[in-house]
Amino acid sequence: MKEQDRLEMERQLSQLSEAKKLVTDLTQKLGRRPTACVVTFGCQMNARDSEKISGILAEAGYELTEDEHADFVLYNTCTVRENANLKVYGRLGVLNGYKKKNPHMKIALCGCMMQEEQVVEKLRKSYRFVNLIFGTHNLYRFPELLVSCLSQEDMIIDIWKDTERIVEDLPVRRKYPFKSGVNIMFGCNNFCTYCIVPYVRGRERSREAADILKECRALAADGCKEIMLLGQNVNSYGKNLDEPITFAQLLSQVEEIDGIERIRFMTSHPKDLSPDLIRVMKESSKICRHLHLPLQSGSTEILRRMNRRYTKEQYLELALRIREEIPDIALTTDIIVGFPGETERDIEDTLDVIRQVEYDNAFTFIYSKRSGTPAADYPEQVSESFIQEQFDRVLKLVQDTARKRVARYEGQVMEALIEEVNESSEGLVTGRLSNNTIVHLPGDASLVGSIVPVRLSSCKGFYYLGEKI
Numbered sequence: 001m002k003e004q005d006r007l008e009m010e011r012q013l014s015q016l017s018e019a020k021k022l023v024t025d026l027t028q029k030l031g032r033r034p035t036a037c038v039v040t041f042g043c044q045m046n047a048r049d050s051e052k053i054s055g056i057l058a059e060a061g062y063e064l065t066e067d068e069h070a071d072f073v074l075y076n077t078c079t080v081r082e083n084a085n086l087k088v089y090g091r092l093g094v095l096n097g098y099k100k101k102n103p104h105m106k107i108a109l110c111g112c113m114m115q116e117e118q119v120v121e122k123l124r125k126s127y128r129f130v131n132l133i134f135g136t137h138n139l140y141r142f143p144e145l146l147v148s149c150l151s152q153e154d155m156i157i158d159i160w161k162d163t164e165r166i167v168e169d170l171p172v173r174r175k176y177p178f179k180s181g182v183n184i185m186f187g188c189n190n191f192c193t194y195c196i197v198p199y200v201r202g203r204e205r206s207r208e209a210a211d212i213l214k215e216c217r218a219l220a221a222d223g224c225k226e227i228m229l230l231g232q233n234v235n236s237y238g239k240n241l242d243e244p245i246t247f248a249q250l251l252s253q254v255e256e257i258d259g260i261e262r263i264r265f266m267t268s269h270p271k272d273l274s275p276d277l278i279r280v281m282k283e284s285s286k287i288c289r290h291l292h293l294p295l296q297s298g299s300t301e302i303l304r305r306m307n308r309r310y311t312k313e314q315y316l317e318l319a320l321r322i323r324e325e326i327p328d329i330a331l332t333t334d335i336i337v338g339f340p341g342e343t344e345r346d347i348e349d350t351l352d353v354i355r356q357v358e359y360d361n362a363f364t365f366i367y368s369k370r371s372g373t374p375a376a377d378y379p380e381q382v383s384e385s386f387i388q389e390q391f392d393r394v395l396k397l398v399q400d401t402a403r404k405r406v407a408r409y410e411g412q413v414m415e416a417l418i419e420e421v422n423e424s425s426e427g428l429v430t431g432r433l434s435n436n437t438i439v440h441l442p443g444d445a446s447l448v449g450s451i452v453p454v455r456l457s458s459c460k461g462f463y464y465l466g467e468k469i
């Protein structure tokens with residue numbers, strides 16, 4: 001860890017002691033422990049950031065809850081598509097109602113949406129009841145911001161354009177004791193023309209391998225069995241470090257850690273996926289049999305205008321090579337429908353790739369115009385009805401192929417990590433196979449966190465019903 005990062009961490013830890021005092025005062029005033037609720041929108045990165053925020057709130061003395069009637073409510077926002085954005089405004093209105101009934105309530109907003117100027121402007125004007133707004137680059141300063149927020153009534157807004165700092169060793173409250181995300185890099189340099197992430201998460205920065213390994217070892221010692229290495233483009237990990245290291249090398253080192261039984265990672269950009277990575281995955285007994293390989297479009301022309309830097313043929317060659325080298329791997333993907341200028345022929349190319357690769361699962365999104373991205377200025381030539389029609393075609397094919405792929409292990413026995421007691425059906429628990437498929441089986445809370453052999457008795461579309469053997 002860099003000296004400056006270490007100093008900043010110490011500063012925040014001392015701010016955390018301050019926050020503790022303020023929360024103790026509040027406890028006395030209320031005659032009970034104040035509660036805090038953290039709500040996460042968006043991707044795995046945000047989920048991990050929320051665990052950091054929750055860790056700090058818990059350490060400060062708050063009782064964590066999932067009830068938004070809490071004394072401190074924080075929304076960790078996403079802005080990748082417009083509907084993620086709209087959801088937040090809608091829910092803020094509801095929170096305002098709660099706040100009117102609880103004069104001690106504080107409302108905080110952070111995450112990617114806060115990195116957009118027009119969002120903060122709107123909040124400043126029309127959402128005066130919000131107490132604290134901060135962004136993605138100064139998350140590590142949350143202890144300090146919490147102190148300010150608890151000691152004043154004014155709206156606090158602290159947004160940074162970027163940061164060099166990587167401050168990671170603050171308290172964390174994991175959602176699951178047996179699995180955890182680990183950030184290996186921040187930001188993105190790819191600038192796909194539709195995507196807002198590089199603008200709200202900043203330039204790509206890799207964490208030192210030694211720091212990542214130290215965190216993984218500490219997690220293993222704390223009972224964590226599964227680790228998910230997180231980055232917007234993990235395949236370019238390590239390129240800009242003082243001592244360059246590849247993602248494949250990092251994976252091999254994580255693999256050595258005793259106690260870590262499963263390793264996952266997100267997300268892989270096809271243009272940077274190395275033959276070394278395929279080899280390391282193939283030889284590994286811990287790296288899960290799942291690769292998320294976003295396609296976005298099957299049309300070389302659309303891919304060019306998306307700035308994805310691969311062609312249909314290059315993608316197919318890569319995906320089919322992975323299928324051949326690691327036959328039991330599950331391949332999943334992201335697809336965007338309705339990119340400016342997309343035609344039926346482009347969609348045919350996308351359908352063709354789906355047919356050839358046979359994804360185990362695919363997330364299909366309708367293109368959402370994000371202001372500030374190059375594609376937002378491309379002449380719009382796609383009507384809503386066209387998009388809906390094409391979206392339905394893509395979705396149907398994806399679902400038909402996925403159903404077939406997922407069902408191919410029916411009757412077999414596979415190991416599942418049991419993640420939770422099934423909320424909707426009594427007497428069942430939910431586990432995850434190495435290939436990311438979900439299985440429900442009879443069992444109780446004592447099984448949660450263990451890896452058990454499960455017979456995959458019957459496939460119900462995208463998941464299995466099974467039994468422990």
Ligand code: SAH
Pocket residue numbers: 080081194195196197231232233267268269294296334335336365366367368369370
């Ligand atoms: N870094 C990851 C993706 C992060 S965003 C990668 O490159 O694969 C997750 C997904 O959201 C993307 O894969 C893309 O399919 C989708 N997405 C991003 N911007 C979008 C937009 N403007 N409209 C619709 N979908 C979008």
Ligand code: SF4
Pocket residue numbers: 188189190191192195196197198232233269
């Ligand atoms: Fe967005 Fe592309 Fe970066 Fe993924 S690689 S976060 S899609 S710009």
Ligand code: F3S
Pocket residue numbers: 041042043044045046077078079080112113197200201
């Ligand atoms: Fe959303 Fe930010 Fe992730 S925009 S998808 S939460 S990086």
